[in-house]
Amino acid sequence: MIVLENVSKVFETKKGRVEAVKDVNLHVKKGEIHGVIGYSGAGKSTLIRCVNLLEKPTTGKVFINGEEITSLNSGKLAEKRKHIGMIFQGFNLLKTATVYDNIAIPLKLIGLNKTEVENRVKKYLDIVGLSEKVNSYPSQLSGGQKQRVAIARALSQEPEILLSDEATSALDPETTDSILDLLLKINIELGITILLITHEMNVIQKICDYVYVMENGDIVEQGSAIDLFTKPERETTKKFLNTIAQRKLSPSLINQLQGTGSVLRLTFVGESTGQPLLAAVSKQFDVSPNILTANIIELKNGIVGNIVIHLEGDQKHIRDSLQFLKEKGVGVEELEG
């Protein structure tokens, strides 16, 4: 549905060249939600703006539904852009227009008649749960309500793709959750494919099927949300994971515990979540597991359990226990002080 092939974007500035996006490839399949996560300055905004050519890539190609849009003339590009909606952190609503007009004006501009405009405004305000605010002005709405209007405005163009540029970054956690639920609903019920950028791991956790981690213009790690949450490889990915779950122990505690065994992070996913594996390990191998931290992370497509244990015992028994756990499908990472 969305394919980026070797896309790079270089800005020439007075201070020199800025390589904001470096040779990025991504492929968002129809009906999926993909998320790009990275710290400020990683290149996320530039990347997402390359998808609808708000930013023209310096090199590389962008395909939407199999058609290369990087080579289209402006008329054809405008036509193609109708299939791509976009929402922003700052909502971008017209302050002097009512909710109705914020949605209706762009519809009139694409030539819809009065009845069709009315029908679409009603339909999409209903979908975002804001019908009663039709005559309000943006200044009379909360942040979450403003974002709902912006979502209704994007949906009213009946796009196949929705691009979300930090849509929840300005919202409190509860409002963020309700907007994420709404994005999930429109993905499932309207079949809209979503590509989002964020610096919040909980956004990835709640709604993404697939994740790209971006750093200095590069995609440094990517995979299904479940794979990334169970087998993160890059330090940046691990840091993002630490923001949503208690995963870190102090080096001095780890050093102290290593005197009598090993400190391990075990990650359970799928079938391994339902088995009493720690009890089995202690019976079979003469080791004593002691749970230090534990949490469950609910992802869009599954549940991941994380526990950090101190496994007391001699090195041979610990090695055998680790082998046993790995064979049962548990992710095992030995923590160092």
Ligand SMILES: Nc1ncnc2c1ncn2[C@@H]1O[C@H](COP(=O)(O)OP(=O)(O)OP(=O)(O)O)[C@@H](O)[C@H]1O
């Ligand atoms: N129009 C521009 N001209 C020059 N440099 C730019 C321009 N837009 C972005 N950059 C630079 O490109 C790099 C990536 O910026 P970008 O805004 O894409 O990152 P980001 O990950 O979205 O960050 P943030 O979350 O803070 O918005 C930064 O170094 C930024 O200064």
